[in-house]
Amino acid sequence: MYQGIDAAGNVKYVGIxxxxxxxxxxxxxxxxxxxxxxxxxxxxxxxxxxxKEQAKVLEQTLINQYGIQKNGGQLINNMNSISPKKMGG
Structure with missing residues (x-):
């Protein structure tokens, strides 16, 4: 698990x-x-x-915490790690 931080110290990306x-x-x-x-x-x-499962859960936890920018959050991630579409539901 890793994160990308901007110059102001804000988490802007999380990944695996x-x-x-x-x-x-x-x-x-x-x-x-x-x-x-x-x-x-x-x-x-x-x-x-x-x-792999632990990493996906942690990634999704961080996505939930910070939110994706296109949905009003701060992350520039493109998608949720454990979204209903990716999980087949």
């Missing part, structure tokens, strides 16, 4: 990766025009070595 975090962070930094290129990325303390 099973790869080396620095590689995923570099992809975000290279995604010009998305807003992700302007964030500082870091692994969330205590959120390493989680199962």
């Amino acid at each position: 990766t099973s790869r080396i975090p620095a590689l995923r962070f570099a992809e975000h930094l290279g995604s010009v025009g998305t807003g992700k290129e302007n964030l500082i990325y870091r692994v969330i303390d205590g959120a390493k070595d989680l199962s």
Whole structure:
């Protein structure tokens, strides 16, 4: 689990990766025009070595906490991790 933080210290993105975090962070930094290129990325303390299910639950918890920007929240994430559409319902 990782998060992207803006210059003011606000969490603007949360994500999961099973790869080396620095590689995923570099992809975000290279995604010009998305807003992700302007964030500082870091692994969330205590959120390493989680199962895939644990990581999805934590990601969704953070999405619920901060809210997605297109729905009036602060995250630039595109979707919920555990949305009804992704869960088949």
